[in-house]
Amino acid sequence: MPKIRKWLRQIFRDTQEEKAGRKGSDPAVPPLPLLPATRKHILTPTSSLENLTPLIQPNGPFFERLPPELRRQIYLATFGDRTIHLDLRQERPRLVETPKAPTHAQVSEDGGERNRKTGGRWVWWSSVCHRHPMAPAWADQCQLGSSRRMCDTFYAGQWPGKCFLGIMGWILACRQSYIEAIDLPYRANTIHISGITLTRHLNSMLPSQRLANISSLELVWNLLDHGPREAVGRPEGSMAVYEELMATIVTALPALTKLHIWVEARSYSSDPEARDIDLYESGLLEPADALVQKYGSKLIDLQLAPNLNLFTGLMRRAERKGVHVEKGGIGIASWRRFWRPVFIDRDGMVHDTAGYWVRQGKDDTPMW
DSSP, X not given: OHHHHHHHHHHHHHHHHHHHHHHTOOOOOOOOOOOOSSOSSOSSOTTHHHXXXXXOOOOSHHHHHSOHHHHHHHHHXXXXXXXXXXXXXXXXXXXXXXXSSOBGGGOOTTOOOBOTTSOOEEEEEEEEOOSOTTSOGGGOOGGGTXXXXXHHHHOOSOTTGGGXXXXXXXXXXXXXXXXXXXXXXXXSSEEEEESSHHXXXXXXXXXXXXXXXXXXXXXXXXXXXXXXXXXXXXXXXXXXXXXXXXXXXXXXXXXXXXXXXXXXXXXXXXXXXXXXXXXXXXXXXXXXXXXHHHHGGGOXXXXXXXXXXXXXXXXXXXXXXXXXXXXXXXXXXXXXXXXXXXXXXXXXXXXXXXXXXXXXXXXXXXXX
C-alpha cells in the first residue's frame, strides 16, 4: 500500500509539472554562467606568449621547419576570415537532439521538442555564420536551423564540418599549438552576438585576454522588452539599457576596429517623427558619439542601424540639417544611410574628421 501511494503521488506531481510547463510557469531563473572569482588553474596567464614561449621546445616538422610567419598565414587561412556566432540563451533542454532534416550546424528547424518537466538552463552555442551574403545581421537564421542549401550554395567545404570553426582539436594538441592559435577565433574573425544578456555581462563571462583580442564585432539588440518594467516600450526604458550596453563595449573591448550594431529600440509608429523622436535621437546617437570619442582613430568602421521606422524619423531630421546622405538600390534591396560627424577634442583643438554611419535596420513595418 505505501508503494502504491508513493507511485500515485509521483504521477500526480509529474502531471502538475507538465501542466505548469504548458502554462509557461518556469522554476526560478538559473544563475548566469559567470567566470569564477578565482580560477583553480590558469590556462592562459597574462602576457601568456611571453610567459610560456621560453618553456617550449619545437616538436614536429610543422613547428621545426616552417617559420612563424608562414605558420601564422596557415592559421589565418584555416581558422580565420569568418563570422562566428557566440550565443548564450536560456532554454529548456531538447528531448530529441537529431534534426528532422539537414540544416545549418545540425540545428533542429522547429527548435526540437522540449522537456517541460525541467526549468530553463543557460546554453552556450556557436557556429560559423552561413547566412546569405547579402542578408543583414538582423535577418540571420543560423540559430533557427536555416536550410543546408544556404551552406552548400554560398560556402565551400563539406557539411556539416564547415558549419563549425573546428579549432578545438588543434588548440588541445600541444602547448605550442595552443599558444599560437588560442587568439585566432577572436582576433581573426568577426564575432556575432545576438541578444542582451551576453553583451551586458561580457566582462564576467569571457576572460579579459580573449576580449582584448576581439577586433570585429556584430551586435543585434532588441530593446523593446528590456529596461524597468514601468518603462518598457518607452524611450527611458530602452535607452537606459542601450546606454548600459554601449558603456560595457567601451570597458570590455579595447581593441575594436569594426563595430556594427543592429538595434530595435522603438515600436512601430504611424508617424516616424513622433513626439518622442527627440529622446530617441539623443538616446541613440549620443552614446555612439561617446564611443567614437573614446576609441578615436582605432575604431575604423562603426555603423549603427536602428529599426526602419525609427531610422526613417532620424533620416528625415538629418536631411533637414544638411548632413551627408546616401541612398541606393531598388525595392527590397534599397538602402539609406546618413553620416554622423563626431567632434573630437585633441590638445584643445576640435577635429570633426571622425564619425559613423547611421543606416536603416530591421524592417518593422506591420503586415496590415
